[in-house]
Amino acid sequence: MRRLAIGFIPLTDAAVLVAAAELGFAAAEGLEIDLHREVSWANIRDKVSVGLLDGAHMLAPLAISSSLGLGHVRVPLVAPFALNLNGSAITIAHPIYEAMEATGHDLLSGLGVAQALGDVVRARQAQGLDRLSFSTVYPFSTHTYLLRHVLVAGGLDPDRDVRLVVVPPPFTVESLRSGLIHGFCVGSPWNAVAVEAGVGRIALLGPEIFGWAPEKVLGVHARFAEAEPDVLRRLVRALHAAARWSDDAANHAELAQLLSAPQFVGLPADMLIRMLEGRLNTTQGGQPREHSDFLVLHRGGASRPDIRHASWIYAQMVRAGQTEYSEDAARQAQAVYRPDIYDEALGIDAVGPSLGDPVNTRFGATSMPKNSQD
Amino acid sequence: MTNDPGLKIVIVDASPLRAAILEAGLREAGYVHVMRLAEHSNLLARLHAIDPDVILIDLEDPSRDVVEQMFQVSREVKRPVAMFVDQSDSSTIEAAIEAGVSAYIVDGLKKERVRPIVDMTISRFRAFSRLREELEQTRTALEERKTLDKAKGILMKMKGLDEEAAYALLRRTAMNEKKRMVDIAQSVITAAELFK
Numbered sequence: 001m002r003r004l005a006i007g008f009i010p011l012t013d014a015a016v017l018v019a020a021a022e023l024g025f026a027a028a029e030g031l032e033i034d035l036h037r038e039v040s041w042a043n044i045r046d047k048v049s050v051g052l053l054d055g056a057h058m059l060a061p062l063a064i065s066s067s068l069g070l071g072h073v074r075v076p077l078v079a080p081f082a083l084n085l086n087g088s089a090i091t092i093a094h095p096i097y098e099a100m101e102a103t104g105h106d107l108l109s110g111l112g113v114a115q116a117l118g119d120v121v122r123a124r125q126a127q128g129l130d131r132l133s134f135s136t137v138y139p140f141s142t143h144t145y146l147l148r149h150v151l152v153a154g155g156l157d158p159d160r161d162v163r164l165v166v167v168p169p170p171f172t173v174e175s176l177r178s179g180l181i182h183g184f185c186v187g188s189p190w191n192a193v194a195v196e197a198g199v200g201r202i203a204l205l206g207p208e209i210f211g212w213a214p215e216k217v218l219g220v221h222a223r224f225a226e227a228e229p230d231v232l233r234r235l236v237r238a239l240h241a242a243a244r245w246s247d248d249a250a251n252h253a254e255l256a257q258l259l260s261a262p263q264f265v266g267l268p269a270d271m272l273i274r275m276l277e278g279r280l281n282t283t284q285g286g287q288p289r290e291h292s293d294f295l296v297l298h299r300g301g302a303s304r305p306d307i308r309h310a311s312w313i314y315a316q317m318v319r320a321g322q323t324e325y326s327e328d329a330a331r332q333a334q335a336v337y338r339p340d341i342y343d344e345a346l347g348i349d350a351v352g353p354s355l356g357d358p359v360n361t362r363f364g365a366t367s368m369p370k371n372s373q374d
Numbered sequence: 375m376t377n378d379p380g381l382k383i384v385i386v387d388a389s390p391l392r393a394a395i396l397e398a399g400l401r402e403a404g405y406v407h408v409m410r411l412a413e414h415s416n417l418l419a420r421l422h423a424i425d426p427d428v429i430l431i432d433l434e435d436p437s438r439d440v441v442e443q444m445f446q447v448s449r450e451v452k453r454p455v456a457m458f459v460d461q462s463d464s465s466t467i468e469a470a471i472e473a474g475v476s477a478y479i480v481d482g483l484k485k486e487r488v489r490p491i492v493d494m495t496i497s498r499f500r501a502f503s504r505l506r507e508e509l510e511q512t513r514t515a516l517e518e519r520k521t522l523d524k525a526k527g528i529l530m531k532m533k534g535l536d537e538e539a540a541y542a543l544l545r546r547t548a549m550n551e552k553k554r555m556v557d558i559a560q561s562v563i564t565a566a567e568l569f570k
Contacts, residue, residue, distance in 0.1 A: 071445025168436035
């Protein structure tokens with residue numbers, strides 16, 4: 001039995017890792033996974049970097065920013081497995097949402113929400129009011145790019161017209177209540193937690209913005225991938241089996257129960273099952289909003305890391321001004337995603353690149369890096 | 375190594391005791407601008423207002439992700455910070471992470487100026503966790519002692535043994551069953567509760 005230390009952040013999309021470790025999928029591959037609950041994405045990166053963790057539940061953009069050395073020491077990481085797609089939502093404080101309703105835009109459409117928010121921000125500017133603040137969990141996260149996309153679609157400049165800040169998920173409810181922030185984009189179940197606390201309402205589900213967005217990956221150090229390819233392949237197989245099991249609706253009740261344990265997510269199972277099933281209450285006691293792809297754990301080939309997703313993430317980093325475009329960096333970003341390891345582990349033939357928009361943009365401008373538009 | 379007393383240092387730590395120990399150490403070393411932040415609310419704005427040269431933060435503090443927002447040049451961040459040390463100095467990062475702390479410095483600040491601060495932080499964090507471990511061990515030893523005494527009392531009362539004989543019985547049973555004495559003592563207490 002080879003023991004592996006794997007880090008995770010208490011979120012619904014740690015599901016596949018937890019299932020792999022706890023339900024025998026890892027053991028079937030001769031692996032014993034010790035799960036380590038972490039409090040920050042920075043810790044996840046640093047502990048993988050120094051080898052305290054063999055791998056971790058990781059924001060896909062963090063795996064790429066680390067590998068590019070954006071903002072800190074370069075840590076070359078490898079993503080051989082996509083733990084999920086989607087799963088985020090944007091929550092807005094009640095008074096702001098009421099102002100959005102008053103603009104007359106259709107708030108059941110994604111573009112309508114973006115335009116309404118744009119109108120509210122411009123109206124506040126005209127009145128000389130403070131900028132609104134919106135938070136995400138980390139600068140290099142799909143949440144950041146979701147939020148920026150909505151703001152841009154609403155005709156706003158995310159760096160001038162609003163304030164974008166980082167608030168760790170456990171502090172989001174209090175920050176929204178105290179007015180420190182006016183909305184946020186985070187992963188599940190934290191939007192639902194804010195709704196149940198009565199401090200805000202869900203305005204948009206992630207897949208209403210991008211239908212097929214990369215979210216968390218298994219991130220391991222490149223050194224580990226090189227030194228122990230066989231162990232990594234076994235891990236990928238274990239995760240694949242766990243992901244297939246986790247995505248099956250018949251298993252959601254058991255999975256939600258498992259995740260609700262205090263050492264994992266530590267929130268009520270009935271809330272977690274709604275996340276797995278894509279039924280979210282947008283307001284306290286209100287009608288649930290449903291989306292079959294709210295959280296995608298396996299279906300539709302979601303587990304296979306798609307290099308076009310890596311390119312898309314890099315394009316978002318450039319679009320957000322987090323880095324300047326270079327062909328070299330674009331290639332390095334692509335190299336973080338390793339569908340070849342996935343294919344080899346599962347004994348499947350490499351599939352040719354798909355065409356079209358890899359994230360299925362629902363409204364607003366699509367963006368891909370220059371080299372992939374050639 | 376010469377210290378640079380003018381540097382502004384902020385300590386972000388939810389443990390007031392550890393923060394105090396670190397602050398005292400830094401002041402002894404001659405640093406005069408040392409500030410502690412324990413509250414999380416609006417951390418970025420407060421850091422922005424203080425405009426520190428060095429930020430020392432507990433690894434188990436979720437606010438590390440907030441600090442990392444300062445990696446980026448933006449309207450919110452006057453001077454971007456970076457994680458301490460460059461590529462070549464991975465051993466310091468490793469030592470810091472193992473000690474449970476992380477250090478961020480303002481970009482461009484020379485490594486030599488910050489080195490003593492980081493080294494001291496690492497050693498104080500280590501000392502603190504050693505202390506905590508010792509305290510934990512002492513507490514455990516005390517608990518075990520209490521359990522043994524209670525089990526001895528039960529045996530003395532129920533079997534009419536004197537203290538020495540009760541102790542010997544516990545020890546012999548532990549040896550026979552290849553268990554720790556405290557585990558046997560706990561079983562005696564549990565059994566006595568059941569027979570009450």
